[in-house]
Amino acid sequence: MSGRLKYLIWPLWIAVLVWPFTKLRGALIVLAAAAAGSALLFVLRSWAPRIALPAMPRLASFSGHTKTGLLIALVLFSLALPLCLNKYFLDVVVTAGIYVVLALGLNIIVGLAGLLVLGYIAFYAVGAYGYAILSTHFHLNFFWALPIGALLALLAGLLLGLPTLRLRGDYLAIVTLGFGEIMRIVLNNWDGLTGGPNGIMHIGRPAIGALALGRPTHLYYIVLALIALAALLTSRLNRSRLGRALVAMREDETAARACGIDTTRLKVLAFCLSAAVAGLMGVVFAAKMSFVSPESFTFWESVMVLCMVVLGGMASVPGVILGALALIVLPEAFRGLQHYRMLVFGAAMIAMMIFRPQGLLPSRRRTLELGE
Amino acid sequence: MLLTIERIAKNFGGLAALSDISFGIEPGQIFGLIGPNGAGKTTLFNCLTGVYKPSAGRFTFEDADITGISEPKVAQRGIARTFQNIRLFKEMTVLENVMVGRHCRTASRLWGAITRNRKTRDEEREIRTKAAELLAFVELSGPEDHLAKNLPYGHQRRLEIARALATEPSLLCLDEPAAGMNPQEAGELMAMIRRIRDRGVTVLLIEHHMRVVMGICDRVAVLDGGRLVTAGPPDDVRGDPRVIEAYLGKAPAC
Numbered sequence A: 001m002s003g004r005l006k007y008l009i010w011p012l013w014i015a016v017l018v019w020p021f022t023k024l025r026g027a028l029i030v031l032a033a034a035a036a037g038s039a040l041l042f043v044l045r046s047w048a049p050r051i052a053l054p055a056m057p058r059l060a061s062f063s064g065h066t067k068t069g070l071l072i073a074l075v076l077f078s079l080a081l082p083l084c085l086n087k088y089f090l091d092v093v094v095t096a097g098i099y100v101v102l103a104l105g106l107n108i109i110v111g112l113a114g115l116l117v118l119g120y121i122a123f124y125a126v127g128a129y130g131y132a133i134l135s136t137h138f139h140l141n142f143f144w145a146l147p148i149g150a151l152l153a154l155l156a157g158l159l160l161g162l163p164t165l166r167l168r169g170d171y172l173a174i175v176t177l178g179f180g181e182i183m184r185i186v187l188n189n190w191d192g193l194t195g196g197p198n199g200i201m202h203i204g205r206p207a208i209g210a211l212a213l214g215r216p217t218h219l220y221y222i223v224l225a226l227i228a229l230a231a232l233l234t235s236r237l238n239r240s241r242l243g244r245a246l247v248a249m250r251e252d253e254t255a256a257r258a259c260g261i262d263t264t265r266l267k268v269l270a271f272c273l274s275a276a277v278a279g280l281m282g283v284v285f286a287a288k289m290s291f292v293s294p295e296s297f298t299f300w301e302s303v304m305v306l307c308m309v310v311l312g313g314m315a316s317v318p319g320v321i322l323g324a325l326a327l328i329v330l331p332e333a334f335r336g337l338q339h340y341r342m343l344v345f346g347a348a349m350i351a352m353m354i355f356r357p358q359g360l361l362p363s364r365r366r367t368l369e370l371g372e
Numbered sequence B: 001m002l003l004t005i006e007r008i009a010k011n012f013g014g015l016a017a018l019s020d021i022s023f024g025i026e027p028g029q030i031f032g033l034i035g036p037n038g039a040g041k042t043t044l045f046n047c048l049t050g051v052y053k054p055s056a057g058r059f060t061f062e063d064a065d066i067t068g069i070s071e072p073k074v075a076q077r078g079i080a081r082t083f084q085n086i087r088l089f090k091e092m093t094v095l096e097n098v099m100v101g102r103h104c105r106t107a108s109r110l111w112g113a114i115t116r117n118r119k120t121r122d123e124e125r126e127i128r129t130k131a132a133e134l135l136a137f138v139e140l141s142g143p144e145d146h147l148a149k150n151l152p153y154g155h156q157r158r159l160e161i162a163r164a165l166a167t168e169p170s171l172l173c174l175d176e177p178a179a180g181m182n183p184q185e186a187g188e189l190m191a192m193i194r195r196i197r198d199r200g201v202t203v204l205l206i207e208h209h210m211r212v213v214m215g216i217c218d219r220v221a222v223l224d225g226g227r228l229v230t231a232g233p234p235d236d237v238r239g240d241p242r243v244i245e246a247y248l249g250k251a252p253a254c
């Protein structure tokens, strides 16, 4: 949407969207509120661009020293965080952390390779149920289960990716969407193995020998380590020959192939990597909850992770992390609003797409584009 | 012969876009491929580079049969191409575009990418140096860090050539590289094509402007309606009445 029109249309759109839920009066209130917000934004943008624009920092514009400083501060902050949070908020943060890694994983296939995957959570389920079954039947240790869960999900990805990724276009989106639903239905109905709707209980918590590591603080540090690992590896991937090939494929598949890039293999690789990350985090999730059921693996979860990638800024590692945190922690803050939470969520997504389509912290390439 | 084209045919449903095309290209030549709109020039490129599978016939390149192999394998073998409607990686920088061209001449894989070991770092440096060299060669050193899509049109064409050269081809196929350029730009481009040939790269050039082709090419093949009208040295082709009928008659502007 271009120019000033979007400031007018956006509030109207939101109002129409909420109408069915809020009746006319509610819709008018929403319209008034959104219009006021929009007007404020418009005034800020046009009269004081200097105030409005730096609201979102651009990582690329910081110098090397500032970046190192920020990074050290961030590390210290995350290490100290459990000391100043109560149990409830620590739990929220751990959940957010799991989603951060999930989003970083999905970012490989969606952000870098540019392929839409709609049933990502199915691979998360593979990891979670894999660990649940192995733990309850064979008392498999959590730390062994991490690579095994990743491997199981990777194999599922391979099975799904090999036939579909040969095709061009959006087949992958549809196939993964179907896979996600099939997975949920299988989990719901294969009572013997998955416990059906009741799920599986008494899953082992993380432990090394006799040393139990199942307390929220322990989980926090486990997840933190995984975030650091995922962030490091994906940003390295991002700036490698393989990462360039992925982005090239996203930009123009025909030209990428003419440069000697075997796009089929590359897609399968990216897809399997994404799936493996989901499988890994599935294990963590199962260990954290000590209980899994099909309810945790709905289509909505897939959409959430996808939104994190898009909201944060496709292909940008800090952006995706921020997007994931924003989508988990903010709704927590709006818990009092009950189901209006989803409304706020939807409105925020729409507003983002209109006013900052490149995401919160866009990748360097996109920053370059918009800086000019 | 560097490339031998034997009895190539391509049908799209009932339409015979190419039928019974045969000619050969010697190493070190600038070989022109001309013909009116819809003659099948781009289709021949697409068959050669693996975008389409030819319906019949054979391509022999450096003594190996390459008919119907995939696009990445064609690039690996040493045939690079540009596209009639420029295809750049728009959201990547100018330098990165050329770096992607190095893909088929480099080897680092996932393990190298995540461990960033010595071999990978060295290779990455080499990719960067070579890409920068090629940008200098096509006179695009200034805007290295700009996004490809922000380059002016003529520069985009040159960037596409640099990216193709980055694959270290022995045969470079250019699909109307001078389209949309003014006479001065086109003149500079032709000088560049000569320099490319002088680097030891054979050039197969699709071109619309008869004058341009005649000035620069060692040999010329003329297509019309999917058939080969004639092939030979420019002077012979220019005088051929069949060419005048098929080509010049339909394009009086040239």
Ligand SMILES: Nc1ncnc2c1ncn2[C@@H]1O[C@H](COP(=O)(O)OP(=O)(O)OP(=O)(O)O)[C@@H](O)[C@H]1O
Residues within 6 Å of the ligand: B012, B015, B017, B035, B036, B037, B038, B039, B040, B041, B042, B043, B044, B084
């Ligand atoms: N993918 C396709 N499917 C069906 N028909 C096609 C396809 N590609 C090309 N054609 C047809 O084949 C014929 C040759 O097209 P081609 O693009 O090779 O011509 P050209 O010589 O490159 O012309 P121009 O100078 O306009 O680029 C045209 O009639 C075109 O419509």
Ligand SMILES: [Mg+2]
Residues within 6 Å of the ligand: B041, B042, B043, B084
């Ligand atoms: Mg053409």
